[in-house]
Amino acid sequence: MGRRVRCPGCGKTLQTPEPAESAVDPLHDEHVASFRRKQRLQIAFVPIVAVMIFLFVVLANFGSLTKKLFRGFPMAEPLLLAIVVIGVVVIAIISIINWRCPACRKYLGKNLFVEHCPKCNVPFRDEA
Numbered sequence: 585m586g587r588r589v590r591c592p593g594c595g596k597t598l599q600t601p602e603p604a605e606s607a608v609d610p611l612h613d614e615h616v617a618s619f620r621r622k623q624r625l626q627i628a629f630v631p632i633v634a635v636m637i638f639l640f641v642v643l644a645n646f647g648s649l650t651k652k653l654f655r656g657f658p659m660a661e662p663l664l665l666a667i668v669v670i671g672v673v674v675i676a677i678i679s680i681i682n683w684r685c686p687a688c689r690k691y692l693g694k695n696l697f698v699e700h701c702p703k704c705n706v707p708f709r710d711e712a
Contacts, residue, residue: 591615594687611687612707618686619708625682626696629675636675640668 590597591611643665683692685701692698700707 591687594689615686615706616708616710622682622684622686623696626679629679633672633675636668636671640665640672643668 588597643661684690685692685704685706687706688701688704690703693702699709
């Protein structure tokens, strides 16, 4: 049986394998998997936000077009504009909450393809 270790960033206690069993650090694998889940979510937000910004620009700049499209619904244009703005704000808040280091919980910055945490230097890539 290996020894029990505590991750300095997340505080979880894990059992390490014997050196003869494996040289893979269980904490590293857990942090890499968590980072990849967070990164996939961040990347999924990019096209959603792009569509929302496109809709905002169309609704804001082409009022006559949207009035023709929503002729029977006078409140449709302001309602759609409010939904787009609220959607972008909600995604921004979720992004700020999600895009954190799995070890130290610090914000990872604007780059989606970070190699390691800028605060605690935990690597997010598998070591080949």
